[in-house]
Amino acid sequence: MIRSSFIAMLLTCVVCSFCGQDFVTLGRHSWRCKQRINHDQSRSGNTEREMPALSNPNIPITQRTVIKCCCGKVCKGNRGLKMHQRSCQVLHGLNNELCADLEEQIADNPENSITDDHPPTTQSTLDSEEITPDLNKGINRPKKDSEWETANDYFKFAIPCNGPIISQDFNSSIRHLNDTIYNYFVDNFGNVETAPDKKLVAKYKDHSIKDLKKALSNLKSTNSEVAEIKYVSRILRNKLRNHGDI
Numbered sequence: 675m676i677r678s679s680f681i682a683m684l685l686t687c688v689v690c691s692f693c694g695q696d697f698v699t700l701g702r703h704s705w706r707c708k709q710r711i712n713h714d715q716s717r718s719g720n721t722e723r724e725m726p727a728l729s730n731p732n733i734p735i736t737q738r739t740v741i742k743c744c745c746g747k748v749c750k751g752n753r754g755l756k757m758h759q760r761s762c763q764v765l766h767g768l769n770n771e772l773c774a775d776l777e778e779q780i781a782d783n784p785e786n787s788i789t790d791d792h793p794p795t796t797q798s799t800l801d802s803e804e805i806t807p808d809l810n811k812g813i814n815r816p817k818k819d820s821e822w823e824t825a826n827d828y829f830k831f832a833i834p835c836n837g838p839i840i841s842q843d844f845n846s847s848i849r850h851l852n853d854t855i856y857n858y859f860v861d862n863f864g865n866v867e868t869a870p871d872k873k874l875v876a877k878y879k880d881h882s883i884k885d886l887k888k889a890l891s892n893l894k895s896t897n898s899e900v901a902e903i904k905y906v907s908r909i910l911r912n913k914l915r916n917h918g919d920i
Contacts, residue, residue, distance in 0.1 A: 696742060744768070770830070777829045780855050809904070812866035813859040828858060874905045883917070886910040 692709035704710070741755045742748050745764035749755040759765050816822050832854050881889065890906045892898075 773830065773833065774826065776851070777826060777833070777855075780851060810856060813856065814863040814866055815859060816863065825858060825862075829855065832858075871901070871905070874902060878906060878909060883910065883913050886913065 690703060690707055690709075692707050692713055695703075741751060743755060743758055743762060743765070745762055747758055747762070749758050816825060833851060878886065878889070886906055886909065890903065890910060893903045893906060
């Protein structure tokens with residue numbers, strides 16, 4: 675899971691200019707602060723003694739509010755906070771920590787893909803199979819800690835994490851993460867070569883294209899085993915490709 679420290683990256687505090695305490699927002703404290711009340715009373719008394727003709731109770735006392743970064747640095751306003759965070763090592767460390775969490779999640783589940791578990795509601799089974807891309811082959815993952823460390827170092831440079839992911843770039847960012855991680859493990863550790871189940875081979879070896887289409891439709895409508903659906907779908911595409919129908 676993404677660590678809770680990521681939330682601290684966006685945390686800013688407002689510091690009361692009278693008592694120096696930190697608050698998310700001044701709110702009620704702005705008129706309940708004892709230091710401010712004492713300051714107002716002393717200033718009012720001094721003004722009455724020194725300049726009685728110019729004293730005006732309707733003139734508000736301005737408060738100098740400052741914003742504190744998650745690293746503890748006190749900045750002057752939002753502009754000062756933004757300028758500081760460009761070089762804030764604590765903020766950059768939290769960002770790197772978030773990227774490492776994302777890389778760890780993807781590396782732990784490199785073969786996950788979005789699948790549709792619901793049966794088709796129409797009879798266009800072949801059309802849906804033609805537009806669905808083939809699943810990538812399984813990959814061999816590292817077995818040593820040093821190999822994982824090398825992979826993580828590579829991902830830190832290959833995957834940019836400088837800015838937040840926005841809705842317009844969400845799909846492209848996910849594809850980039852997927853392709854970068856998958857290609858790295860394929861190039862360095864290769865694919866997993868799994869032989870098909872002998873029972874499935876014997877069951878469908880004599881099926882024609884028409885029989886395979888019917889079998890695939892029945893398998894999906896009855897929510898059969900995913901492995902069998904994938905196998906029938908693959909050999910159906912191979913037969914169609916060999917006959918020049920694709």
